[in-house]
Amino acid sequence: MTTGDVGDSAALFQLFADDYSREILLAADEEPRTAKDLSQRCDASLATIYRRISTLREHDFIAVHSTIGSGGEHKQLFETTIESLHVSISDGELELSVETRDELADNFTTLWENIRDNV
Numbered sequence: 830m831t832t833g834d835v836g837d838s839a840a841l842f843q844l845f846a847d848d849y850s851r852e853i854l855l856a857a858d859e860e861p862r863t864a865k866d867l868s869q870r871c872d873a874s875l876a877t878i879y880r881r882i883s884t885l886r887e888h889d890f891i892a893v894h895s896t897i898g899s900g901g902e903h904k905q906l907f908e909t910t911i912e913s914l915h916v917s918i919s920d921g922e923l924e925l926s927v928e929t930r931d932e933l934a935d936n937f938t939t940l941w942e943n944i945r946d947n948v
């Protein structure tokens with residue numbers, strides 16, 4: 830995902846400037862976590878966590894995995910999808926680019942298919 834539009838970049842900069850959003854991304858990068866676990870780690874209410882997760886999901890920065898707990902209950906685990914974040918300034922323009930793990934997997938798949946087709 831590359832963002833060149835000033836409005837898009839501004840919105841993403843605000844998202845990354847938010848303490849809770851950053852803490853969620855970092856905690857969910859260590860391992861997939863439940864909202865309750867994220868709430869405890871970020872010292873935030875569940876409502877705050879779910880609002881931030883919703884915004885992060887809109888940008889595809891958080892993936893959701895459903896699982897069944899040891900007591901048979903359904904749980905959602907949240908995991909960061911961001912691999913890298915790059916900011917560049919050129920010719921008076923500010924550009925933000927975000928590479929997600931899905932994009933890396935797709936790039937590898939495409940590369941492998943090209944190699945296989947050319948052999």
